[in-house]
Amino acid sequence: MINWFKYSTPRTFYPLAGSMVPWFTVGAVLTAIAGLYVGFFLAPTDAQQGEGYRIIFVHVPVSWMSMFIYVVMAFWAAVGLAFNSRLSAMMASALAPTGAMFTFLSLWTGALWGKPMWGTWWVWDARLTSELILLFLYIAFMALQSSIDDPRRADKAGAVLALVGVVNIPIIYFSVQWWNTLHQGASVSLTRAPSMATIMLVGMLLMALAAWMYTVAVALMRVRCIILEREGHAEWVGQLNEVKR
Numbered sequence: 221m222i223n224w225f226k227y228s229t230p231r232t233f234y235p236l237a238g239s240m241v242p243w244f245t246v247g248a249v250l251t252a253i254a255g256l257y258v259g260f261f262l263a264p265t266d267a268q269q270g271e272g273y274r275i276i277f278v279h280v281p282v283s284w285m286s287m288f289i290y291v292v293m294a295f296w297a298a299v300g301l302a303f304n305s306r307l308s309a310m311m312a313s314a315l316a317p318t319g320a321m322f323t324f325l326s327l328w329t330g331a332l333w334g335k336p337m338w339g340t341w342w343v344w345d346a347r348l349t350s351e352l353i354l355l356f357l358y359i360a361f362m363a364l365q366s367s368i369d370d371p372r373r374a375d376k377a378g379a380v381l382a383l384v385g386v387v388n389i390p391i392i393y394f395s396v397q398w399w400n401t402l403h404q405g406a407s408v409s410l411t412r413a414p415s416m417a418t419i420m421l422v423g424m425l426l427m428a429l430a431a432w433m434y435t436v437a438v439a440l441m442r443v444r445c446i447i448l449e450r451e452g453h454a455e456w457v458g459q460l461n462e463v464k465r
C-alpha cells in the first residue's frame with residue numbers, strides 16, 4: 221500500500237505532481253482525439269436537431285466539469301480551512317482558473333447551441349442563470365485571493381467563499397426539475413438509462429474523461445508554480461534551483 225499521507229506537504233508533493241503531469245497530458249490528448257472523432261464522425265445525425273446537436277460533445281462535458289471542479293475546489297478549501305493544510309489551500313487555488321474556463325466554455329457553447337434551437341443566444345433561464353452565477357463565484361474566489369497580500373489569510377477568505385458558493389451546484393443540476401425552463405433535461409442520469417444512442421454516449425464520456433485529465437494535468441502544473449512561489453524561502457526550493465543550474 222502506498223502511504224499517500226507522506227505527499228501531504230508541498231515538498232513531497234512537488235516531485236509527485238511533476239511525474240504525473242505528462243501522463244495526464246497524454247491521456248487528455250488521446251481521449252480528446254477519440255471523443256471528437258466519435259462525436260463528429262461516427263455518431264449519427266440527430267433526427268430533430270440535425271448536425272447542430274454535435275456541439276453537445278463539447279458543451280455537456282465542459283458543463284459537467286464546471287460543476288465538478290467547483291465541488292472539488294470547495295472540498296480542498298474545506299480541508300485547508302479545517303486542518304490548516306497549506307497544500308490543500310494551494311490545490312483549491314490551482315483549480316479555480318480551470319473551473320472558470322470550463323464555466324465560460326459551457327455558457328459560450330450553450331449560446332451557440334441555443335441560437336439555432338431556441339432562436340436566441342441567451343435567456344434568463346434557471347439553468348443558464350445559475351451557471352452564470354457559478355462563473356461569478358469562480359471570478360470572485362480568484363479576485364478575493366488576489367486582493368489579500370497574506371497568503372494564509374487569502375486562503376481562509378477564499379475557502380469561506382468557496383463553501384458558501386457550493387450551494388449553487390445542486391441548484392444548477394436540479395434547475396430543470398425544480399423550475400419550468402427552456403433548457404432540456406439531462407440525457408445522462410445516474411438513476412435511469414441514457415436517452416441517447418450508445419455511440420453518442422461513448423463520445424460524450426470520452427470527452428468528459430479528456431476534460432477531467434486536462435483538469436488534473438493543468439491543476440498539477442499550476443500547483444507546482446504556486447508551491448515554488450510560496451515556498452521560495454524554503455531550503456529544499458533552493459536546493460532544487462541549484463540542481464537545475
